[in-house]
Structure formats: C-alpha cells, structure tokens
Amino acid sequence: MSNFFKLVYNEQVKLYARKSTWIMFGILAAIILGVAILGKTVGNVDEAQYGDDWRQQLEQENAEIAEGSSEEEVANHWGIQENNYYLDNDIKPLEYDAWQFVVENVMLSALLSLFTIIVAAGIIAHEFRWGTVKLLLIRPVARTKILFAKYASVLLFAFTSLVFLLVFSWITGAIFFGVNGANPLLVIQNQNEYTQIAAWAEMGRSYGLQLINLVMMATFAFMISSIFRNSGLAIGFAIFLMMAGNSIIGFFMQYDWAKYILFANTNLEQYFRGTPLIEGMTLSFSIGVLIVYYVIFMVLSWLFFTKRDVAGH
Amino acid sequence: MAAEPAMKLIDLKKDIGKKQIIKGLTFDINPGEVFGFLGPNGAGKTTTIRMMVGLMKISEGDVVIKGSSIKSNYKDAIRHVGAIVENPEMYPFMSGWKNLLHYARMMSGITEERIKEVVSLVGLEKAIHEKAGRYSLGMRQRLGIAQALLHRPSVLILDEPTNGLDPHGIREIRQYIRSLAEKENVAVIVSSHLLSEIEMMCDRIGIIKNGELVAIETVKGLTKTDEDLIHIEAVPLDRANELLRQTLQLEPTVEEENIKLTVKREEIPSIVKCLVEGQVDVFGVQVQRSTLEDKFLDVIGENAIE
Ligand SMILES: Nc1ncnc2c1ncn2[C@@H]1O[C@H](COP(=O)(O)OP(=O)(O)O)[C@@H](O)[C@H]1O
Ligand SMILES: [Mg+2]
Secondary structure, eight states: OOHHHHHHHHHHHHHHTSHHHHHHHHHHHHHHHHHHHHHHHTSSTTOOOOOTTHHHHHHHHHHHHHTTOOHHHHHHOHHHHHHHHHHHHTOOOOOOOHHHHHHHGGGGHHHHHHHHHHHHHHHHHHHHHHSTHHHHTSSSSOHHHHHHHHHHHHHHHHHHHHHHHHHHHHHHHHHHHOOOSSSOEEEEEETTEEEEEEHHHHHHHHHHHHHHHHHHHHHHHHHHHHHHOOHHHHHHHHHHHHHHHHHHHHHHTTSGGGGGSHHHHHOGGGGTSSOOSSTTOOHHHHHHHHHHHHHHHHHHHHHHHHHSOOOOO | OOSOOSEEEEEEEEEETTEEEEEEEEEEEOTTOEEEEEOOTTSSHHHHHHHHTTSSOOSEEEEEETTEETTTOHHHHHTTEEEEOSSOOOOTTSBHHHHHHHHHTTSTTOOHHHHHHHHHHTTOTTTTTSBGGGOOHHHHHHHHHHHHHTTOOSEEEEESTTTTOOHHHHHHHHHHHHHHHHHHOOEEEEEESOHHHHGGGOSEEEEEETTEEEEEEESHIIIIIOEEEEEEEEESHHHHHHHHHHHHOOOOEEETTEEEEEEEGGGHHHHHHHHHHTTOEEEEEEEOOOHHHHHHHHHHHHOOOO
C-alpha cells in the first residue's frame, strides 16, 4: 500500500470503528425499508395492474378523472397528461418496481448530505477534541498529505453511503415490488412534459447531481472543521446553511448578485428539470461558481490545517 | 561527550501574541543521556516540546535533530523522534493494539513483531486488545510510550510521564527509560514539575522558569556522592570551628550560633565524634536540602505568573 492510501485507510478504520457511523447506515436502511413498507401498504404505487387491454384501462381512468371536472381542470390534470403520453406514444405502463423505487429514493440524499456533513465536520475537529492530533502530526508525513487523506476519506464515505442508498433501495424495491428487467425505460415528468428515459441513465443523472451537492456541503463542513477545530460548530453551520439555503436565496433574490450565492448553484437539477432559479443562469455559470467556491473551501482548509500551531487549550 | 548531540536547541524562542513564552533556550541532549526538563507549571516545558516536534512554529532559533532542522527539514528531523506531548491521548474507541497499528501505518518498516515487542516492553500484553478508553492513566502512559518507541527513535521526548502514576508506576517508567538510554543509546527528554519524580532517572537536569533556562546540573554528583549542607549547633563555637579545620581539614563557616559546612553524608558521624571528643557540646545537627533541590525550590518560589 502506498503511503497516501495507508493514511486514507487509517481514516476509514477510525470512521468505522465508531458506532455512530454504523448508526447512520442503520437509520438509512430503516428509512428505506419504511418507505417501501408504506408504499406497499398504504401508498398509491401499486394502484393498477395493466393487462393486454391497457389502452382501454387508461381511457377509462381518464374518463373517471374527467367526470365532474371542468375542461380546464381536465387539460391540466397530471394523471390525464401522463395517461395520454402512454396512449400517444403507444407505451404500455410499467408496474411500479425496484428501478422506480431507486429513482424516487434520490430524495433521501438530503439525509446523506446530513451524514456526510457530520463526518466531514468531525474528521479534523475530533482529533483536536480527543487530543490525538498531537500524536497524528508528529510523524514523518507532511500535514498537507494528512489533510488530503482526511478529505479523501470524507468523499469515500459520501460515495459509499450513496452506493449503499442505491443498492439497498434496489434490493428492498426488488423484494417489495419486483423488477422489470435489467434496464427498463421509465416515463418521467420533465418540465410539464413526459419523456421516456432508461432507468440507468435516470439513476446516473439524478444521483450524480446529488453527489455534487453532497461534495459541496461536505467540503464546506470540512473547511469549518479545519478553521474552528470544532465539530459542533461545523455541523451546526453547515446544516443551518443547507436548510436555510433556499430562504437565503429567496431573501436576496431581488439583487443581481444573488446568483453568486452558493445555494443558488448547488441544485444543478434546475437546468435539467424545471427552470433556472434566477434568469440568466446557465449550467456552465453554475459549474463555474461551484468551482470557485470549492477552491476557496479547499484553500482555506489547507491554510488553517497546515499553517496554524497545534497549541494547548 | 564527544559524540554529536542527538538534539540541539539553538536560542529557541516562542512568541504568542505580544508575549514571549520561551525566551531563548540553548542546550544539547546527547545520545544515551536522560535529560530532565524541570520547571513549575506554566514555565514553558510543553511549549518547548511542541516546538521540538513541529506542532508549534518556532518564532526564532532552531531545533536540530540528528543534524536536521525541524524547521527546514521536518520529515528528516521528526523521523528520529518519538514523543508524548502532555497527556497520552489515544483513540478511546479502538483497542490499544489498533491504536498502535494506526501509528505504525504512518511510518515505514514497522513490522507486527516490532509492535509486539514494544507492547511487551511496556508490559501491556494483557490489556492490549481492550479499548483504550477503558485504560487507566498509567496504562495510557504505557501505551503512549509504546507508540513513541515503535520506530526505534534516537530521541524520545516524554512530557510529564510520571503524572498520575503511583510510586510503583514511576519506578517502572524509570526502569525503561534508563534501559533505553543505556542499552539502546536513546537520548531521552523527560519533563516534570516535580524534582523528586525524575531526579533518580536523569543524568542531567535543566531547570526552566518563565521560559528561561536558569540552571543545568549534572545529577550524578548529587545522588551518588550526595554533598549536603549541614548546620551544627555547638558551644563553644570558635573551638568547634578550630577543631574541624585542624583535625578534619574542613572549611566551615560560622554564622550566628551555627557552623555551616558542606560534606558527604557519611562524614557526619566522624564530625560529631571529633567535636564531642574535643570537649564541644553539640546541641544539634541539621541536614539541609541538596543544592539542586535548593535551586529548584527557589525557582518555584519565584515563578510568578505574569
Ligand atoms: N496557546 C497559548 N496561548 C497563549 N499562551 C499560552 C498558550 N499555550 C501556553 N501558553 C502560556 O505559555 C506558558 C507556558 O505554558 P506551558 O508550556 O504549557 O507550560 P508547562 O508545560 O511548563 O506547564 C504559560 O504561561 C501558558 O499560559
Ligand atoms: Mg506542560
């Protein structure tokens, strides 16, 4: 093992030696199971079984919805629109299955952000709190290398938990709802229109975009942890900003510079589904802004970790 | 000693804010020597040690370890050092063994055999697979020493290793430290605020007060030959003085109602005998503290917290 990988390995050992890390995975698993059980028992996921006469079934559904509604309501009803998409394109609706369950569970990545923030916030600050930093930093290893090993360990955790979310969701979905083939075409809503997309492509896109958000929040918490050497502060700060992000943007929306706020740019989904938050923003603009923030976070983390004294309290 | 010093401190200074905490320390520590770094709380021992191991930046001066400057050649310098700085803090949620593995992975060439060797050296075999969080302070000190020894350092720095230990634990630590210095030629720096706890393990003691070195003493003369200052209360005083000068060739001084002189402990009975046989009435003989302890207590008394 090379030197750097040994350092990352050390960080992973310390991370998984603690119960709290396993509790995070436990919570995630429990929530996935809970969502599946709810969906199966009281949810609307399994409402219809479509047979060979699926066209008639859809027509009938539309008629039922239309009954007693005004013409305008009918035109805007999402159920009718969706059914019409199937009819117009001659696609037989698929039953709800593991793939759709996985795609829907991308919303749980908010929870992953939370867990990754907790891990990132602690990975430097805890060494200071425990006092172990003094033994960690008196080895023939540059502080920069130790810092990047810690950062890599945070990213590895984020990635591991994302894979866990995907795989555990798929398995749970498969058990509860079954599987429609290896890579079925899913019908999804995109800017008030319906389109068809392969399950793998949709998963890759939505989870990939979440990963960007995850990395930004983790890097932010990591920086706070490095600057203040206090995990509570880093967790509090990062979670507050994560939660308040949208309100912050809303508050400053009228100003021209609002588009430079980090949170206006973390949700890249806005360029794929829906409309950009602020007029004039583009995907490449947001990527540029994110890169600038990222570099600032990393440079500050590095400066504070490598240049500052490890003094007593 | 002719050998190159294992560690050299060269006019080492540390400023924190506007205050100078360390005010220019210069001394060498030689291979095979146990150097006691003695000073009251707040004197600057830990701050000095933090600079020696690169945890704190040096404001002025330098620390040179086996020829490499900790400032300009950190990795080559620190390679030779094992240390505990302040309390021996370990990852409480991992076993002692896993704690050692963790540090072993940060250095090259440490085999599992070597880890077992240091574990048995500090006598932790029984508890090594228990979580470090359940260790007593004494056990943590031992684990701390074990991690410091993994890579066979040439310089071992132990900050207050006797803190929280009972006399038995202190005796044990003294034994490993002496044997490391004598058998493996390690230069050991042991800090303490209590002379009595380190006096018997050190070859030399440097006393630090308010960030300045106020004395460096070789301990050998003190513990082996033990010259003590004694006060003798005797009548008549001038006759006693004369007897000691003429019969025993000593050089006492007379002060108020007492005779003061510095002698080895084993000479005291013959002095008393000489006086009694010479018709002098001896009312009392008082042995004073050794000179190092004297100096140290003076220092402690004056170590004002600024
Ligand atoms: N981070 C710091 N900021 C300001 N002063 C400090 C800091 N660390 C130590 N000091 C001061 O430096 C002096 C020496 O402290 P220290 O080296 O811990 O002493 P010792 O280890 O000899 O007890 C003390 O007066 C202490 O208050
Ligand atoms: Mg101290």
